[in-house]
Amino acid sequence: MDVYTITVLANIALFSFLAISAWLLLLVGEISFGQQAYFAIGAYTGGVSTAVLQLPFGIALLMAIAAGGLFAGLVAIPAMRLSGLHFSIASLAFAELVRSVLNVFQYQRWVDGYLTGPDGVNGFRDIRWIYDAGIDPGTYFLMILGCLSVVMLGVVMASYGRGMTIVRSVGENRRLAAAQGMNATRVRIITASVAGAIAALGGTLYAHMATYIEPAQFGLMIGVHSLAYGLIGGMGTVFGPLLGVLIDIGALETLRIFSGYRMIFFGGLVALVLIMRPRGILDEATVAKVQRWLRG
Amino acid sequence: MLEIRDLRTSYGKIAALKGVALDIKDGGLTCLLGPNGAGKTTLIWTLAAILKAQSGSIRMDGEELIGAKPHQIVSKGIVTVPENRLVFPEMSVTDNLFAGAFSRRADKIAVAQDLEEVLQRFPRLRERANQDAGTLSGGEQQMLAVARALMARPKILLLDEPSTGLAPIIVEEIFEIIGALRDEGRTIFLVEQNANMALEYADDFYLLEQGLVTFGGKPGDVDHDELIQRAYLGTRKAS
Amino acid sequence: MVDFIQNTLDGIALGSAYALLALGFTLIFGVMGRLNIAYGPCIMIGVFAGAGVYSDLTQSIVMIFVATLAGTILASAYVERVSFAAIRADAALASMVSTFAVWMQLEEIVAHLFPARTYAFKELGHLSLIEAGPFFLRQESLFMLLVTLAVLLGLALVLGRSHFGLELRALTDSRRAAIISGINVRRIIFLTFLLAAMIGGVAGFMIAMSDGQVTPKFGLWATMKGLVAMVIGGLASLRGAVLGGMLLGIIEAQAQWYFGASVREILVYAILFAALILLPRGILGGPHTVWRS
Ligand SMILES: Nc1ncnc2c1ncn2[C@@H]1O[C@H](COP(=O)(O)OP(=O)(O)O)[C@@H](O)[C@H]1O
Ligand SMILES: [Mg+2]
Numbered sequence: 001m002d003v004y005t006i007t008v009l010a011n012i013a014l015f016s017f018l019a020i021s022a023w024l025l026l027l028v029g030e031i032s033f034g035q036q037a038y039f040a041i042g043a044y045t046g047g048v049s050t051a052v053l054q055l056p057f058g059i060a061l062l063m064a065i066a067a068g069g070l071f072a073g074l075v076a077i078p079a080m081r082l083s084g085l086h087f088s089i090a091s092l093a094f095a096e097l098v099r100s101v102l103n104v105f106q107y108q109r110w111v112d113g114y115l116t117g118p119d120g121v122n123g124f125r126d127i128r129w130i131y132d133a134g135i136d137p138g139t140y141f142l143m144i145l146g147c148l149s150v151v152m153l154g155v156v157m158a159s160y161g162r163g164m165t166i167v168r169s170v171g172e173n174r175r176l177a178a179a180q181g182m183n184a185t186r187v188r189i190i191t192a193s194v195a196g197a198i199a200a201l202g203g204t205l206y207a208h209m210a211t212y213i214e215p216a217q218f219g220l221m222i223g224v225h226s227l228a229y230g231l232i233g234g235m236g237t238v239f240g241p242l243l244g245v246l247i248d249i250g251a252l253e254t255l256r257i258f259s260g261y262r263m264i265f266f267g268g269l270v271a272l273v274l275i276m277r278p279r280g281i282l283d284e285a286t287v288a289k290v291q292r293w294l295r296g
Numbered sequence: 297m298l299e300i301r302d303l304r305t306s307y308g309k310i311a312a313l314k315g316v317a318l319d320i321k322d323g324g325l326t327c328l329l330g331p332n333g334a335g336k337t338t339l340i341w342t343l344a345a346i347l348k349a350q351s352g353s354i355r356m357d358g359e360e361l362i363g364a365k366p367h368q369i370v371s372k373g374i375v376t377v378p379e380n381r382l383v384f385p386e387m388s389v390t391d392n393l394f395a396g397a398f399s400r401r402a403d404k405i406a407v408a409q410d411l412e413e414v415l416q417r418f419p420r421l422r423e424r425a426n427q428d429a430g431t432l433s434g435g436e437q438q439m440l441a442v443a444r445a446l447m448a449r450p451k452i453l454l455l456d457e458p459s460t461g462l463a464p465i466i467v468e469e470i471f472e473i474i475g476a477l478r479d480e481g482r483t484i485f486l487v488e489q490n491a492n493m494a495l496e497y498a499d500d501f502y503l504l505e506q507g508l509v510t511f512g513g514k515p516g517d518v519d520h521d522e523l524i525q526r527a528y529l530g531t532r533k534a535s
Numbered sequence: 536m537v538d539f540i541q542n543t544l545d546g547i548a549l550g551s552a553y554a555l556l557a558l559g560f561t562l563i564f565g566v567m568g569r570l571n572i573a574y575g576p577c578i579m580i581g582v583f584a585g586a587g588v589y590s591d592l593t594q595s596i597v598m599i600f601v602a603t604l605a606g607t608i609l610a611s612a613y614v615e616r617v618s619f620a621a622i623r624a625d626a627a628l629a630s631m632v633s634t635f636a637v638w639m640q641l642e643e644i645v646a647h648l649f650p651a652r653t654y655a656f657k658e659l660g661h662l663s664l665i666e667a668g669p670f671f672l673r674q675e676s677l678f679m680l681l682v683t684l685a686v687l688l689g690l691a692l693v694l695g696r697s698h699f700g701l702e703l704r705a706l707t708d709s710r711r712a713a714i715i716s717g718i719n720v721r722r723i724i725f726l727t728f729l730l731a732a733m734i735g736g737v738a739g740f741m742i743a744m745s746d747g748q749v750t751p752k753f754g755l756w757a758t759m760k761g762l763v764a765m766v767i768g769g770l771a772s773l774r775g776a777v778l779g780g781m782l783l784g785i786i787e788a789q790a791q792w793y794f795g796a797s798v799r800e801i802l803v804y805a806i807l808f809a810a811l812i813l814l815p816r817g818i819l820g821g822p823h824t825v826w827r828s
Contacts, residue, residue: 031628033635078812085570088631089766090811096759097804104797120797220755224635231632263643270636271617278626344715370717378715384708395705399717448717 006137010209012249013144015226017202019241020151022223023230024195027164028188029171030080031088033223034095038068038199039206040102040218044118046204047213050129052109052117057129057208061147064204065197072196076189095223102215123214127207144205151198155238167191228266232273234282243282297322298343298374298452298485303352305335305342312338314507315352319500320452320485325478327494328487329523330504336487337379339504340456343485344376345369356452371399373451377458381437383444385430389421392429392440396447407447414443417473435466442473452483459490471497491524537669542788548676550784551683555738556761557768557776558690559731565707565771566727569627573614573634575758576641577732578739581607582749583645585740586654599657603743604736610641611732615725638754645751653750656743675745682741686734687777693730694773703727707771763807 001009021035042064049060079090108117118124130140158164170177170187178184207213229244247269252262277283298320305313312335320326330336341347343354345366354361356372364372384392393414397407415422418439424432429440438458445453455474459467467490475497478484488494495501495515503511503526511518511526556575563571584606585599592598618633646652659678664671694700702723706713714720739757743749760783768779786806790799 031632082811082815084628085631085770086811086815088628089762090808093763093804093807093811097801097808100797100800100804103800221639224632224639227632228636231629260647261643263639267636267639267643270639271633274626274629274633274636275617275621278623278629346714365719366714367717367719370715375717376715378711382709382712382715384705384712386708387704391701391704394701395713395716398702398705444716 001138003137006141008249008254010137010141010144012245013141013148014202014206014209015229015245015249016148016242017151017205018199018222018226019229019233019245020155020238021195021199021202022227023233023235023238023241024155024167024191024198026227026230026235027167027171028191029174030084030091030188030192031227032091032195033088033220033227034091034093035195035199035226036218036220036223037091037095037098038072038196039203039222040098040213040215041071041196042068042200042203043207043213043218044102044105044124044203045200047124047127047207048107048117050208051124051127052107052111054111057133060129061201061204064200068200068203069193069197072199073189073193075196076192080185080188080192092220092223095218095220099215099218102218121215123212124207125212127211127213130208131211140209144209147201147205151201152238152242159238228270231280232270234277234280234286236280236282236284236287240280240282244280297357299353299355300343301353301355303339303342303354304350305338305347306350307338312507313342313349316504316507316509318502318509318512320483321500322483323481324499325474325484325486325497327498327501328485328504329489329491329494329501329526331526332489334504335507336504337456338507340376340378340454340487343369343374343454344378367399370448373449374454375445375448375450375452376454377441377445377456379456379460381434381441383429383432383437383440386428388426389429389432389440390425392444393421393447396444399448410447410449414446417446418443435462435469438462438466438470439473442470446477450482452485453477454485454487456487457489458486459488459493467493495523538792539789541670542792543785544670544672545676546785546788547781548673548679548784549788550764550781551679552738552742552780553760553764553783554777554780555683555686555734556757557764557780558686558773559735559738560761560765561768561771561773561776562703562727562731562734564765565773566703566724567619567630568710569619569630570762571614571618571634571728571731572631572758572762573618573638573641574611574731574735574761575756576638576754577610577614578607578735578757579645579749579751579754580610580641581605581736582656582739582743582753583649583654585743586656586749587649589657590654594657596657600740603740604733607736607739608729608732611728611735612725613637615728619724619728620721642751642754649751653748656747656749658747659744679741679745682737686737690734690773699723699726703730763803766807767810 018035018039021038022032025032045067046060046064049055049063050057075094079087082090102118103121105118106120108115108119114126116126166177166187170184174184225248229248230241231244232247233242233244234240248266252258252266258265273281300319301317303313303316304311316335316339318328328336328339338347342349345361345364345368349362352362356374361369361372384395387395393411394407397410400407415425420436421440421443424436429437432440442455442458458470458474462470471493474484474486478497486494486498498515501513501515502509503523505526559574560571563569563574581603585603588602589599614634614637618630618637622630622633659675663674665674665677694704702713702718705716706718706720706723710720739753764780764783765776766779767782768775768777783803787799787803790802794802
């Protein structure tokens with residue numbers, strides 16, 4: 001595979017983390033415009049871990065996951081008391097808060113003759129771990145794919161167990177779920193925390209591929225895109241957000257006929273899907289039908 | 297005259313009206329009795345076009361009304377006083393009354409006259425004219441809801457359980473107003489669980505049970521006790 | 536103290552622009568119970584239309600104003616049709632996401648039609664200061680204040696005196712009661728969009744005039760400011776929107792003076808986040824203005 005193809009595929013995989021993260025919150029009935037905040041937190045945590053603190057890559061991944069989960073949980077504790085519109089705006093406010101803090105966040109050190117570390121609006125250069133370790137793009141893509149598979153496997157396993165049923169029933173009707181003895185608030189907070197951790201994992205993988213990150217990369221539009229992926233792909237299965245990413249990045253960005261007009265097409269597509277199928281292409285009813293058909 | 301034939305309405309897969317047929321005659325009070333969950337409110341909302349009928353027909357003087365929008369129904373003179381006293385809580389009593397005349401906005405002078413007339417009929421509303429409707433008592437809100445409906449100059453007035461949740465003395469007052477409206481020759485369709493009171497004023501009545509009209513007639517036609525039993529409990533006396 | 540008062544004066548002027556943006560959001564939210572996130576980008580279309588007329592056609596301030604207004608209204612009408620009228624009644628959040636989708640489209644349309652990104656807008660003229668003792672008011676501040684006051688007065692008249700105003704208030708107060716009173720809900724919603732677009736167009740025009748230029752960042756900027764002001768004021772309260780806008784303007788002016796621009800940004804989002812959690816109904820939101828999802 002040539003480098004261009006690998007880059008596109010890697011982008012699809014990286015965006016999928018963010019899309020799955022936003023999709024998980026959709027399942028508990030909340031629209032988050034702010035999952036890019038945890039993507040950014042993961043990117044910065046991971047980048048600082050390897051580039052500045054010179055920690056091993058595996059530790060960096062764990063630290064990013066922990067930071068994403070922790071922040072998302074801390075935000076969710078007050079925010080999950082809100083609902084609907086309030087939660088959406090709170091998520092947006094938090095994401096912009098993170099971005100404006102990163103705009104002034106500085107933590108630079110000399111490492112091996114390079115000055116590296118976050119430098120406010122000027123960004124964070126030389127996150128060079130994959131180059132220092134001699135990992136070629138193809139191998140790194142496989143690593144990303146491995147992480148993504150683990151995440152998706154986790155979600156699929158949860159769908160076969162009790163976990164996803166609980167999450168979905170809380171999303172359907174919080175009060176009814178609570179009346180049946182589920183701790184709806186705890187389910188929502190845990191889901192938000194897991195979603196934050198998944199986004200952060202994607203973020204740190206992204207930072208190491210890009211080697212350069214800056215706060216402006218984690219703007220509102222990224223968050224909205226990842227949300228839109230789940231909504232057009234469908235709420236019924238974890239392959240929904242993936243389908244969304246494939247449609248946008250896989251098809252629209254790579255097909256040259258849309259060059260320069262991608263947003264007009266993608267925006268129109270999202271608007272159209274929301275009109276015709278408010279719960280996405282692979283919605284719950286469709287997924288149930290397919291499952292019945294598979295069982296024969 | 298409103299002719300309802302084979303009217304069916306459902307909530308998703310649950311059928312609430314299963315082919316209702318009844319007539320609302322001009323210049324009289326037609327009363328619909330029935331136990332809780334019989335579909336009375338569903339019928340009112342269907343007549344008001346808030347709920348969509350699945351099939352059947354609603355004809356007013358021969359003209360089909362199925363398919364019309366809620367505001368078109370109001371313009372045709374079918375005006376609803378819904379259950380639970382739906383008022384505009386954060387608007388003044390006067391504005392609530394003006395809101396009743398949405399369908400006749402061109403007619404400024406007539407609307408002002410009607411406002412005066414309505415306030416005469418409901419002196420308590422005049423006392424509270426500048427108060428927000430949300431601050432009124434339950435009985436006053438019910439009167440406001442009726443008064444607002446009158447502002448539309450209704451040809452047919454649909455009332456959904458106006459007495460529910462009100463103190464007995466207020467219920468008397470409300471029924472007196474309904475009786476007065478009937479005596480003026482207005483066409484009224486009254487949905488009630490309070491069968492005793494309703495039958496005192498009704499010209500015709502129907503009994504709705506589980507989405508079907510099971511009985512219709514004049515108040516004198518049946519054994520009063522059995523009717524009331526069925527209206528409340530929806531069960532036939534073993535006979 | 537002198538600084539503080541001076542900042543407050545500047546803040547009120549800035550806040551009046553925010554107040555208008557918040558009013559537009561609130562009007563639409565009031566009748567729909569839904570949020571039009573693309574409100575800022577619609578105004579962006581308007582100011583770019585104004586800038587286009589200014590650079591290619593005429594210097595006439597009236598024509599530029601008309602173009603700004605027309606652009607905003609056209610874009611708003613498109614949003615209303617695609618993201619609100621066409622979306623099922625039980626899918627309120629789908630509407631909000633759809634407005635984001637339309638936003639993407641509007642941004643790209645501007646990027647194609649205005650490739651140079653930054654365009655000049657008709658300026659207000661010479662900037663003389665109006666002084667009073669140690670305090671001064673910039674001319675553009677006074678201009679913004681006066682325009683805002685005029686809009687508020689006009690809006691109060693429309694809402695309080697006109698038939699449409701009564702219908703709008705009724706629909707905002709209780710959708711169900713409005714429907715059974717015979718309001719043509721779709722018509723009022725469409726008209727409310729037009730009203731909000733007109734207010735937004737005026738706000739955009741006056742902001743672009745005092746900046747002397749327009750950039751594609753305007754859409755995001757206007758949406759965020761309007762949204763924050765609206766939330767501070769309490770989601771569905773018009774008075775709250777005006778107050779929230781003023782408050783936001785004053786906070787920003789103080790923070791900018793004492794701490795600089797980057798801290799100002801942080802502070803604004805921190806306040807928005809804290810306000811949502813501590814005062815979910817805003818400073819003036821009443822018991823009826825709670826959002827139900
Ligand atoms: N919004 C709704 N969704 C589903 N079922 C409903 C709804 N409203 C009423 N029903 C059902 O329809 C039937 C008729 O209800 P309703 O018209 O309110 O009866 P009534 O007014 O005579 O008490 C009942 O069985 C009720 O459970
Ligand atoms: Mg009822």
